[in-house]
Amino acid sequence: MIIWLTIIAAGILTYAIRLSFILLYGQIRMPSQIERALRFVPPAVLTAIFIPELILNDGNPFLSFGNARLLAGMLAIVVAWRTKNVIYTIVIGMLALWILQFLFS
């Protein structure tokens, strides 16, 4: 029972967060500084999510040529930069990870 109540409450909370500014826009005036800041939301947030996935191993820095995720991720960054193609980036990154993991094992 408690698990269901938690899920429903978490759903309402997440929905309220998503709805917040969409519903309030126009009723509260957004400072221009904040409007300028919004452009940086996607690069800042998404990079903050994926960089630790490449650099950390169980929460500890793992900066070495033995880090398959870091190498595969760096290759994926180059592919994304050159091709701007989502499928190439994910497929090449994943293949690189598997090959490196196989080589390092």
Added chain:
Amino acid sequence: MHANKSYQVLHPARNEFFSGIKAELPLMIGVIPFGMIYGILAISVGVPANAAQAMSVIIFAGSSQFVSAQLFGLSVPAIINLFTVGVINLRHALYSASIAPYLQKLPTRWKWVLAYLLTDEAYAVSIIHYQQEGDDRIKHWFFLGSGLTLWMTWQLSTAAGIFLGSSVPASWSLDFTLALTFIALVVPAIKDRASLGAALSAGLVAVALFNLPLKLGLLAASLIGILVGLLLEGKS
């Protein structure tokens, strides 16, 4: 490809809807494994199958579902679980603020639906589309198309993961597709020094503060990244 000009003129809204689906589809090769891993994880920590799937429908936010399922497995108090979901999903407030100006003229029922569909992946393709040339009065159909594509895919892939349970080995490293999806979204969007600075500083701070509880490091890193972007933009 059947290119029919009169079709596009007569059905611009439908055209937008299908463009949204098409823009979202490539992201699905990252989302499908992620959804499956979530399903596998939820079952393996003891979340009942129906509750695991209900989380995908009711919460509909991948990383928070991951963490929340793990907290259920650890029998953490409900209030802490709830607070954690809120903190992890706080970034959606930034998305909400960022996309709000484009939705303000829509009827309220559209706002309620699109807010439910406001995920990382649907936001990323829709905000790019909104910032491009075109008829702003029909672009919400693009958002709807991309959002529903992600929704369907997320439900089906988490269901597949729940069904498979623990039969997919961890050595496949399918969780890495999440990082790759975000790389594919971020890198092409970095067009100037300010956005590069925002991304790099956010990434560095996220690493430095990774071990803070409740993913607070993610929140701090995001805010610092945004600040660095603003400072660099002000200079140039």
